[in-house]
Amino acid sequence: MAELSQRKNERNLDDLIDFMEKKPSNFGGLIHSAANSKPRRSFAPLIPKNETSIKKFTLSQKMKVAPRMARVMKGMWKGKRYYSKRVTSKQTKAPMEGFEEIKQFAQKLGAIDVKFIKDLPSKQVFKGKSIPHKNAIVFTVEMDNEKIQTAPSFECFAEVAKGYGDLAVISNKVCDFIRKKGFSAYPSTAMGGQMDYVAIGELAGLGAIGYHGLLITPDAGSRVRISTIYTNIDTFPVETENPHLWVREFCSYCRKCVRSCPVQAINNEPQVNENGDMQCIDYKTCVKYFSANYGCAICIKACPFSTAGYHKIQKGYLKKKTVKESNNS
Ligand code: SF4
Ligand code: SF4
Numbered sequence: 001m002a003e004l005s006q007r008k009n010e011r012n013l014d015d016l017i018d019f020m021e022k023k024p025s026n027f028g029g030l031i032h033s034a035a036n037s038k039p040r041r042s043f044a045p046l047i048p049k050n051e052t053s054i055k056k057f058t059l060s061q062k063m064k065v066a067p068r069m070a071r072v073m074k075g076m077w078k079g080k081r082y083y084s085k086r087v088t089s090k091q092t093k094a095p096m097e098g099f100e101e102i103k104q105f106a107q108k109l110g111a112i113d114v115k116f117i118k119d120l121p122s123k124q125v126f127k128g129k130s131i132p133h134k135n136a137i138v139f140t141v142e143m144d145n146e147k148i149q150t151a152p153s154f155e156c157f158a159e160v161a162k163g164y165g166d167l168a169v170i171s172n173k174v175c176d177f178i179r180k181k182g183f184s185a186y187p188s189t190a191m192g193g194q195m196d197y198v199a200i201g202e203l204a205g206l207g208a209i210g211y212h213g214l215l216i217t218p219d220a221g222s223r224v225r226i227s228t229i230y231t232n233i234d235t236f237p238v239e240t241e242n243p244h245l246w247v248r249e250f251c252s253y254c255r256k257c258v259r260s261c262p263v264q265a266i267n268n269e270p271q272v273n274e275n276g277d278m279q280c281i282d283y284k285t286c287v288k289y290f291s292a293n294y295g296c297a298i299c300i301k302a303c304p305f306s307t308a309g310y311h312k313i314q315k316g317y318l319k320k321k322t323v324k325e326s327n328n329s
Contacts (some may be wrong), residue, residue, distance in 0.1 A: 007291035018192075027086060030130035031122055036275045038124035040192060043284055048072050053157065061154050068161040072190055075168020079187040082175055083132070085136060092234045094183060099236040106182045109170045111139040112219045115204040116236035120195065123275065124203075131193040133230040136310035137174060138197075138204040140221040141166040141227075148306060151217045153298035160295055163225040164190045174229050184232040184254030190225075197226040199277070208247040212257040212266055212299040213280030216247050240308030247305075250317050263289045 049055060057065070103114040118135045125131055147159035171187035178185035188194060198215050202208055206226070207217035214222045258266045265286035273279040290296040300306055304313060 002159050005103075021078050024229070029086065030131045030132060031120075031125065031134050033125040033127050034176070036124040037123055037125055037127045038196075038273075038277065039276055039277070040129065041287075047270070049083075053154075055174045065158050065161055068158060068165055070163060071165035072168055074166060074267065075172060076155055076189055077189065078172050079175075079189060081166060082172070082186050085131075086185075087179065087232075089179075089182055089232065090183045091182050092232050094181070094233045094235050096235065096237060098181065098233070101175060102177065106137070106139050106174050107172055109173055110141055110255075111170055113143050113206055113217060113225070114139040114192070115206050115240055116233075117200060117204040118234060118236075118238050120200065120304050121203075122201050124196045125194055128233075131194050131230050133184065133187075135230050135232065135234055136188075136200070136204075136228040136234075136323045137178075137185075138200055138206060138221070138226065139170065139174075140201065140206055140217055140224040140235070141170065141223065143174070143223040143300075145223060145307060148223050148297060149161050151301040152293040154294055156297050156301075157294040160225070160297065167225055167227040171229055178229065178231055178233070186229065186230045188228045191228070195228065197228065198226060202242065202244075203224045205242045205244070206242035208242065208259070209270075209278060210303060211251040211255060211270060211280055212249060212303060213270075213278075214300065216244070216303070216305045218244065218310040221307070221310060222300045222303040224304050229308065246314070247319070254304065256302045256304065257299040262298060262300055263284075264278070265289070266299060 103111075106114045115138050115140055115152070116135070120131065120134050120136060141163055143159050143163050147155050168190035169191065170215055175185045175187045185251075188197075198209055198213065201215040201217075207215040207224075210216045210222060212222065214223050215224060215226060217224050217296050252269070255268065258264075258322055263285050265282045267280055271279040284295070
């Protein structure tokens with residue numbers, strides 16, 4: 001930690017995340033971002049620092065959230081060490097049942113769903129970032145519904161911090177598990193990250209991106225955080241079709257998040273940006289409110305998938321669709 005404390009001119013969380021992700025220049029073999037990659041969104045608020053919620057925490061709030069933030073930072077610090085030297089394993093063929101073992105291990109640690117993705121698109125690597133392997137284990141952790149329903153609040157903020165800590169701990173432990181089996185693996189950073197986790201989550205088949213720009217999953221709706229472990233294993237099963245994409249059609253009738261956003265930061269309909277990606281929110285508008293209001297999360301709270309349950313909504317939606325189609329025919 002001496003390296004960290006010696007660091008001069010610490011400015012914000014972005015600096016800290018960049019520091020945690022800094023790879024040795026001689027690491028070699030990294031997969032870099034593409035020419036049309038987007039930059040990672042900044043955590044630096046667009047409002048004066050003394051107006052952020054964090055600056056206004058009471059002493060008891062600070063004492064409650066400090067261990068959670070320390071867990072995130074400790075996990076990310078440990079994660080940085082996996083990059084201190086290249087894993088030399090050339091073995092890439094793991095038995096199929098190896099994935100189930102990893103999945104069960106991650107779920108025992110608190111992951112709710114786990115998928116494997118091959119050939120990660122370099123376009124989804126953030127501009128100027130790089131990843132050690134093009135294949136990854138992608139997983140989600142759940143955030144408690146009762147806490148999310150208090151958004152925007154300190155309780156909700158603390159729950160999000162817990163989620164980041166869970167991601168960091170699980171990533172590191174799964175990484176150890178894979179390395180012990182003789183394969184190469186590297187954790188990603190719980191906060192920030194080298195890739196767009198939401199986009200990767202959809203590509204891996206964990207869920208579908210809703211109009212609020214977040215992943216909607218069958219197990220916990222929008223109340224998830226996502227992370228990845230990069231690996232050289234290339235034999236695990238991949239989802240060839242994403243069965244959750246119907247969600248976007250549901251969104252086009254729902255738009256509850258659009259109406260609930262206090263600063264109208266969510267597009268009435270997602271736009272396609274210059275990189276061909278789905279652009280759901282006006283980030284600059286969102287981040288101002290987000291920073292001043294405990295990380296907001298009103299759109300997560302408002303999303304029916306966060307409370308009603310994915311399968312119940314799907315059943316009702318399909319029923320209505322069938323009736324509508326038969327009336328039209
Ligand atoms: S986090 Fe809050 S401000 Fe940002 S899009 Fe969601 S509801 Fe709007
Ligand atoms: S609130 Fe409605 S429109 Fe928004 S993401 Fe959730 S389901 Fe989609």
